[in-house]
Amino acid sequence: MTSQMADTIVFRKVLEGLIHNVNTPLNLILGYVQHLQKKHPELEYLDKIFDAGLQIDDLLNQTHRNVLHRLILQKSSFELDSWLKDELDFLHNDLSIKHQTDISYIPSDTALKVETSYLLLCVVFEQIIFKLLAAAQGQVLSLKVKILPEERSLQVLIPHANKSLSQTIEELITGLQNPLMIMEYSNVDANDHFAFHQVRTDGMPGIGIRIY
Numbered sequence: 001m002t003s004q005m006a007d008t009i010v011f012r013k014v015l016e017g018l019i020h021n022v023n024t025p026l027n028l029i030l031g032y033v034q035h036l037q038k039k040h041p042e043l044e045y046l047d048k049i050f051d052a053g054l055q056i057d058d059l060l061n062q063t064h065r066n067v068l069h070r071l072i073l074q075k076s077s078f079e080l081d082s083w084l085k086d087e088l089d090f091l092h093n094d095l096s097i098k099h100q101t102d103i104s105y106i107p108s109d110t111a112l113k114v115e116t117s118y119l120l121l122c123v124v125f126e127q128i129i130f131k132l133l134a135a136a137q138g139q140v141l142s143l144k145v146k147i148l149p150e151e152r153s154l155q156v157l158i159p160h161a162n163k164s165l166s167q168t169i170e171e172l173i174t175g176l177q178n179p180l181m182i183m184e185y186s187n188v189d190a191n192d193h194f195a196f197h198q199v200r201t202d203g204m205p206g207i208g209i210r211i212y
Contacts, residue, residue: 143157
């Protein structure tokens with residue numbers, strides 16, 4: 001895993017942990033204030049305390065969304081083959097990926113350097129893998145992943161695609177072309193960074209991700 005990927009993951013975890021640690025006592029305070037409001041509706045300052053607590057909660061949520069938005073859309077320059085190796089190593093830590101998929105990486109003779117959103121590419125790639133895995137319905141999912149430098153694209157190919165997997169490819173492309181809900185941030189338009197299309201390479205159907 002590259003330091004860039006590790007930093008992104010650590011930053012997300014720290015931010016989410018901080019917000020969780022603030023929200024836990026805040027929710028207790030809000031719950032207690034609501035209890036007091038029922039017993040003492042005449043006390044106006046309880047309404048002010050409750051409203052202030054809601055403002056803090058809104059501020060935390062908005063900060064979280066803003067930071068995620070920056071992480072998702074921030075562009076950086078990196079080599080696509082190095083990213084792919086790190087991403088596959090990272091996914092291998094997921095038990096469902098480790099035990100239910102057989103992913104082969106077909107290396108390219110030419111290195112491809114891209115400038116795009118590192119995190120968004122990770123999220124999109126992972127959505128593809130996990131949706132294909134779900135469509136495999138418990139069967140071991142065999143995939144081949146390759147980079148086409150001349151097309152600035154990444155392909156996820158399915159050597160033994162059944163009807164369900166073929167239909168999932170179409171659904172995936174349609175879903176990726178629409179605004180995405182990524183983590184806790186909604187309406188992310190991945191089309192600003194990538195173009196998604198069906199491919200057939202060496203007789204294998206799959207999904208192509210062209211990077212602008």
